[in-house]
Amino acid sequence: MKFGEKIKNLRKDNNMTQETLAEKLFVTRTAVSKWETDKGLPGIDSLKLIADLFHVSIDELVSDEDIKTQHHLENKRAKSLYFVAIVFLAITVLFTLLTFFLNNTYFVIGTVAGVVGYFVFALLAKPRDKRLSARKVILPYIIARIVLLAIIVITIVTTLIKLNS
Numbered sequence: 001m002k003f004g005e006k007i008k009n010l011r012k013d014n015n016m017t018q019e020t021l022a023e024k025l026f027v028t029r030t031a032v033s034k035w036e037t038d039k040g041l042p043g044i045d046s047l048k049l050i051a052d053l054f055h056v057s058i059d060e061l062v063s064d065e066d067i068k069t070q071h072h073l074e075n076k077r078a079k080s081l082y083f084v085a086i087v088f089l090a091i092t093v094l095f096t097l098l099t100f101f102l103n104n105t106y107f108v109i110g111t112v113a114g115v116v117g118y119f120v121f122a123l124l125a126k127p128r129d130k131r132l133s134a135r136k137v138i139l140p141y142i143i144a145r146i147v148l149l150a151i152i153v154i155t156i157v158t159t160l161i162k163l164n165s
Contacts, residue, residue, distance in 0.1 A: 002069070003062055004038040010054045011036075025049050041070045081125035088117030092152060100159045108156060115152050119145070 011021050011032075018032040025032070025046050034040045041062065042050065051058050092114030099107035122145075 001063075002038050002065065003041060004036045006061055007032075007050065008036045010050075010056070014054065024053060038069060040073065041067075078125050081121050085118050085121035085125055088114050088121060090114075092118060096152075096155050096159060099156075100162065103163050105160060105163055108160065111152075111156055115149070119149070 011018070016024075018029045018036070022029045022032045025042075026049075027042070027046060031040075031042070031046075035042055041047075047058050047061060050056075051061060092111055095107045095110030095114055099105065099111060
């Protein structure tokens with residue numbers, strides 16, 4: 001049985017609504033709904049509260065299958081966010097080229113928006129389990145991002161200098 005089914009059965013067996021359970025766990029009703037539909041797993045603090053509330057062990061609540069499902073959901077989300085980051089990178093390149101070839105400085109706004117979008121979505125794209133392990137090798141990650149940012153800034157500055165001369 002999956003985690004969502006387990007928590008739903010425990011909740012119903014104890015005559016609780018999702019709202020009541022959410023209040024006891026200090027979360028929102030939508031969080032409980034998300035757990036019951038297997039669209040996510042609660043954090044360790046919530047798992048402890050659930051186990052205490054229903055007098056079961058955490059091992060009884062969460063199976064290996066639940067953990068695999070959660071990893072699959074996180075990886076799927078990460079791939080979607082990575083795709084959006086690549087789109088923003090393409091937008092950056094497009095607007096930089098438009099600025100350069102059309103000699104119009106207003107396109108720099110699109111370039112800057114693309115850079116900001118890329119960095120935001122690139123940071124969000126890494127799955128949580130990989131973010132935790134990446135903390136050990138954070139310096140190369142930061143250096144790579146700084147180099148990429150420097151290349152983009154140099155391209156923008158060069159384009160603006162060309163336009164102003």
